[in-house]
Amino acid sequence: MERRKFLKGAALGAGATALATPALAQSGKTMTIVSTWPRDFPGLGTSAQRLAARIAQLSDGALNVEYFAAGERVGxxxxxDEVASGNSQAYIAADYYWVGKHPGFAYFTAVPFGMTTTEWNAWIKFKGGQQMWDKLSGEFGLKALPCGATGTQAGGWFNKEVESPDDFKGLKMRIPGLGGNVMSKLGVSTVSLPGGQIYENLVSGAIDATEWVGPYNDYFMKFYEAAKYYYTGGMHEPGGGLALGMNKAWWDSLTEWEQAVITAASHEEHAAQYEESMALNGEYLNKLIDEQGVEVRAFNDDIWDAFGEAATEVFAETRDHSALAAEIDDHFQTNLVEIGKAMALFEGTFVNQRNRVRGLL
Known part of the structure; x- marks a missing residue:
């Protein structure tokens, strides 16, 4: 799919929704959404815009949705803080951006060696994960729902090959969340940049490497202009989800029907973004290799072992933060073992044998 066609389609979809019930929309409750993604940003940004439009559409005017991309209302x-204060009603973001507020937020996006998207969905929806999320978010006056997922993310873009744990020492890398803490233990100088600022920092040499998402989302970022080595599945973000974080007082003021509309739209987009990524990652991986000469690599076992040792330290430090952090980690890890074991024995066994027999790798 060409970028221009994609953005045109997304814009038309949002516009059609906005024009569907103009009279009703003016009389409804206002829902101002701020996002961490730039406007018309392929993948993450267009998904956020699609969600905002869908909430307005499903509410049939009961909710007058105003969407602001990153930098349009706040950074x-x-x-x-914009939503917790009540200045806006909702944000769309990756909740691991807020580990400075509380490290427990990382578990509601992704953590090193954690759950895949399928496993995380099971935990959130059917094993009490949403209740843990509510407990944490509630301490900050927020209510969060899953609203997007990208699947297992790439290990990152590097301007040199990394062949041993020592090769990470001294690198400057954009990587947020607990994955960033793991990299720090390997000697990486980590920074957390909004998506719209990564390219300029990579091209200028301010950073040597970055993680982002996966082939579909990454293709449009043009990281290949500064870093030709693209590492497959990383430890830092095996799956999980994005958040529609809402001001809890505002959420509590809604009717049950209005809450149901927002929940339905959020869950719908959560599935749609993941499925879109799965549908397009293969196509755009081929584009990166064939059109841009990107060299695809995989971390070797020595590096994975070093990641694992560092992650063990990071989880211990996270648990030491507070009783709530330990409670969230206990809940997450217990369910990871239970859900992950069944996934490994059935889906894992099948996928590995399918790929072997059919020569997919």
């Missing part, structure tokens, strides 16, 4: 990383 990307200011969206948490």
């Amino acid at each position: 990307a990383f200011d969206s948490f």
Whole structure:
């Protein structure tokens, strides 16, 4: 799919929704959404815009949705405080951006060696994960729902090959969340940049490497102009989800029907973004290789072992933060073992054998 066609389609979809019930929309409750993604940003940004439009459409005018991309109302990383204060009603973001507020937020996006998207969905929806999320978010006056997922993310873009744990020492890398803490233990100088600022920092040499999402989302970022080595599945973000974080007082003021509309739209987009990524990652991986000469690599076992040792330290430090952090980690890890074991024995066994027999790798 060409970028221009994609953005045109997304814009038309949002516009059609906005024009559907103009009279009703003016009389409804206002829902101002701020986002951490730039406007018309392929993948993450267009998904957020699609969700905003869908909430307005499903509410049939009961909710007058105003959407602001990163920088249009507040800066990307200011969206948490904007919503917690009540200045806006909701944000769309990756909740691991807020680990400075509380490290427990990482579990509601992704953590090193954690759950895949399928496993995380099971935990959130059917094993009490949403209740843990509510407990944490509630301490900050927020209510969060899953609203997007990208699947297992790439290990990152590097301007040199990394062949041993020592090769990470001295690198400057954009990587947020607990994954960033793991990299720090390997000697990486980590920074957390909004998506719209990564390219300029990579091209200028301010950073040597970055993680982002996966082939579909990454293709449009043009990281290949500064970093030709693209590492497959990383430890830092095996799956999980994005958040529609809402001001809890505002959420509590809604009718049950209005809450149901927002929940339905959020869950719908959560599935749609993941499925879109799965549908397009293969196509755009081929484009990166064939059109841009990107060299695809995988971290070797020595590096994975070093990641694992560092992650063990990071989880211990996270648990030491507070009783709530330990409670969230206990809940997450217990369910990871239970859900992950069944996934490994059935889906894992099948996928590995399918790929072997059919020569997909």
